[in-house]
Amino acid sequence: MLVEAKNLGKTFGQRRAVDDLSFTLAPGKVTGFLGPNGSGKSTTLRLMLGLDVGDGETTFDGKPITAYDDVTTIVGAHLDAKLFHPQRTARNHLRMLAAEADISDDRVDEVIALMGLTSVAKARPKSFSMGMGQRLGLAGAILGNPNVLLLDEPANGLDPATIHWLRDFLRAYAGLGRTVLVSSHLLSEMELMADDLIVIARGQLVANEPTSSFIDRSTRNDVYVRSADDAQLLDVLTAKGFTARMSDSGLSVLGLDTDTVGHIAFETGLRVFELSERRASLETAFLELTSNAQEFETGGAK
């Protein structure tokens, strides 16, 4: 199912939280939704679901969400780990949501088992940990086997094994041709999980592209070379118009691949001891590309 967010906008008082934000979510892919704190990610998700009233519209295969009857089978959303009544059992919580699309109790039990909640299905979730709350929220989101999943920080509070399971689950879910949008602050996790990225800052779109090409844009991608005479190699590279600098007992060369750097060193007659491509992490690329857009900057984040 193709999801199109068109010109989403939302103002709180004097502050424009989301500003003319447009993007498309492709089916069959996990799309990561990134942005600094206060950048408008949660507000965007609420706008997409019609929970907040603002500008623009979101369509699901060309139709707004209100045009569908069994919404639970179209969009599954998980917005917070604690969105349940503390006195209503986990199973009753899911049975209640199941009513929307006439989903059977068998499916409720199936989802409970899938999320590893069978032992606490009849427990009241007031004492649930954040991880358990996340599982219950995810169970509600996938209850109707929806075509689209919108998840806000679903990995918060999960243990490493469950995060690993969640990653595999979401990739498999997208693999079935479904559309998955996941917002998260766990950038290392997102790097492994997301095919595409939507990055926003101060409510505006910063990037909407495949994860690999987003990381490629980082200036921290370089080739590291250590040779018999780094100073001479630096002169040669600079003379040829390439960007290089001394780095970590060697040279950092930007904009070239290892083959080219090795060839230049060979032509110069220099022995090469170490030659490798250093790739920026998603975290490095994210921090670099959103460095001017931190809404709430800490003292050390300079």
Added chain:
Amino acid sequence: MKSEIVYELRRIRSLRSTWVISLLAVGQAVSFVSLFAWVGGMNRYEPQETTRFESLIGFILIPFFVVLVSVLAAQAFGHDYRHGTIRVTMSTFPRRGPFLVARTAVVLAAALLLSLIAILSTASVTELMHASTGGIDWNSVVVAGSKFLAIVVMYCVIVMSLTVIFRSMPIGLVTPMISFSFLEYIVVALTFRWEWVQSILPSVNAIAWASDDTSGWGATNASPLPMLVVTLAVALTAAWKFLKRDV
């Protein structure tokens, strides 16, 4: 609309507090009426007052039963706002209008069902306790009972609407309680020279209408109309806010 109603039925039935409040409401009504009838039965001069169903409504059912039942109305949206589940609810049912209608209908149906049980049980208790003196007038049970049901509906709508407007269960519950129990009587005291002010007070006049008794303080216009106007005003405000604002 069917799925919204099934959702609401599952919501209201899956909470322990629904059953506790229901038992408390009916239980206290029967207990108080029994006590009232028993004490009244000892008054050999005016025993008929305790068999007037209108009196039972005015003295017992409205002040206590209605407030207890209205907790169910406050919980309908109050729990959603308190626990944040309104976001889950409204992302499951993005069409707000039909959902609002379904939730209101289920809450009022529950309140009316409990009210009918309370009416029948309190009338039966009174009938049993006064069997020797002619029992209760069942015609008055029908007439006064119908008026009582109207008051239950209006009060529950007011409580639910205030909860929605302020997104707060305590405000939804306490505001009408304070207003109807204290503020109206203060207004009566302050406006004893201006009868027209007293005639538009919602609670005292509605109780006078339901209990067929205009001897109460400020009950100059035994009519449900002022309460109906207040009910419609807060209900329309709540509906407008619910449909138009952020969840």
